[in-house]
Amino acid sequence: MQQGITLDEFLEQHSSSLPAGSGEGIRGLLADVAKACIELSELVRRGELAGVLGAAGQENVQGEEQKKLDIIANDVFIALTEGTGRLAGLASEEMDHHYPIPEQYSRGQYLLTFDPLDGSSNIDVNGATGTIFSITEHAKDAAPMDADFLQSGRSQVCAGYCLYSSASMLVLTLGNGVAGFTLDDKKAAFVLTHPNMQVPAATNEFAINAAYSEHWQAPVKQYISECVEGESGPIGKAFNMRWAGSMVGDIHRILCRGGIFMYPLDARMIKSGKQGKLRLLYEANPMGMLIEQAGGLAHTGLVPILDIEPDNLHQRVPVIMGSKEEVERVVGYHAS
Ligand code: AHG
Numbered sequence: 001m002q003q004g005i006t007l008d009e010f011l012e013q014h015s016s017s018l019p020a021g022s023g024e025g026i027r028g029l030l031a032d033v034a035k036a037c038i039e040l041s042e043l044v045r046r047g048e049l050a051g052v053l054g055a056a057g058q059e060n061v062q063g064e065e066q067k068k069l070d071i072i073a074n075d076v077f078i079a080l081t082e083g084t085g086r087l088a089g090l091a092s093e094e095m096d097h098h099y100p101i102p103e104q105y106s107r108g109q110y111l112l113t114f115d116p117l118d119g120s121s122n123i124d125v126n127g128a129t130g131t132i133f134s135i136t137e138h139a140k141d142a143a144p145m146d147a148d149f150l151q152s153g154r155s156q157v158c159a160g161y162c163l164y165s166s167a168s169m170l171v172l173t174l175g176n177g178v179a180g181f182t183l184d185d186k187k188a189a190f191v192l193t194h195p196n197m198q199v200p201a202a203t204n205e206f207a208i209n210a211a212y213s214e215h216w217q218a219p220v221k222q223y224i225s226e227c228v229e230g231e232s233g234p235i236g237k238a239f240n241m242r243w244a245g246s247m248v249g250d251i252h253r254i255l256c257r258g259g260i261f262m263y264p265l266d267a268r269m270i271k272s273g274k275q276g277k278l279r280l281l282y283e284a285n286p287m288g289m290l291i292e293q294a295g296g297l298a299h300t301g302l303v304p305i306l307d308i309e310p311d312n313l314h315q316r317v318p319v320i321m322g323s324k325e326e327v328e329r330v331v332g333y334h335a336s
């Protein structure tokens with residue numbers, strides 16, 4: 001792949017990776033997504049100057065406090081995609097149900113499921129945040145219902161994220177490898193800088209919120225304690241730890257240099273009837289597709305994430321993903 005080409009040029013060259021007949025629609029849709037990411041990147045970069053920091057003073061359907069930027073990000077995506085005729089509907093973390101395309105616009109054949117702003121707790125401290133997106137097909141003439149969004153991760157046509165950090169980067173898979181694009185602010189365009197991103201099979205870096213260790217289940221407790229034992233422990237390697245507080249930030253690091261990311265099921269979740277913290281449709285599935293496409297593994301500990309048949313728009317799942325050897329080790333501990 002040719003470094004230095006724009007996202008538009010890349011999509012033109014790779015339209016053969018897309019499902020037959022979908023070329024124009026998906027390319028246009030990804031261009032709309034990229035436009036929304038550029039608009040958000042500008043807002044994130046201006047921060048307090050743009051008046052986007054702080055809480056919105058309300059909660060989302062999951063009982064989480066919404067930040068101003070969570071809502072702004074959701075609105076930007078809707079505004080830039082609803083009238084293009086490419087989408088049949090949108091669903092996101094910030095909306096209880098899916099958003100139908102208003103009647104005055106024509107409906108397309110794709111569904112966009114997204115986390116408008118990931119890592120919301122980082123906004124006010126100028127830390128890394130991101131947008132995660134997943135595109136699936138809607139092969140019906142009728143307007144979609146919530147149930148039409150409940151497709152397994154294997155049905156994703158493409159998936160990606162935009163990281164808002166020291167540079168903004170859009171990382172994308174069309175189901176044929178993973179490519180990373182850096183935002184050139186001067187051109188207002190994403191430029192291919194990381195062709196063919198790969199997750200190395202071996203790693204000595206883990207990412208988990210260790211403050212919850214007392215609540216972890218036995219396999220995760222065992223694995224992390226073995227990592228911390230270092231060279232003299234059973235794994236025989238000295239480990240390093242990182243936790244960005246934003247899945248986009250952590251997964252981006254893993255796509256750049258390897259690692260294992262975990263947000264496992266824990267005793268508090270079980271007590272409150274939750275199956276995990278991260279959401280399947282707009283966090284675990286798109287990130288799982290990227291990680292698998294880059295040669296890594298994405299698992300819950302019991303099943304591959306992409307194999308799960310969803311039953312709820314905001315379904316949560318345990319997440320263990322990244323470098324193959326370490327994910328296999330943790331999955332092995334679950335099996336025994
Ligand atoms: P969101 O901001 O979209 O709700 O997602 C936050 C997620 C994820 O990005 C991150 O890995 C995790 O929550 C952080 O959780 P803790 O604050 O429990 O570490």
Ligand code: MN
Nearest residue numbers: 115117118119
């Ligand atoms: Mn998130």
Ligand code: MN
Nearest residue numbers: 093115117118
């Ligand atoms: Mn979010």
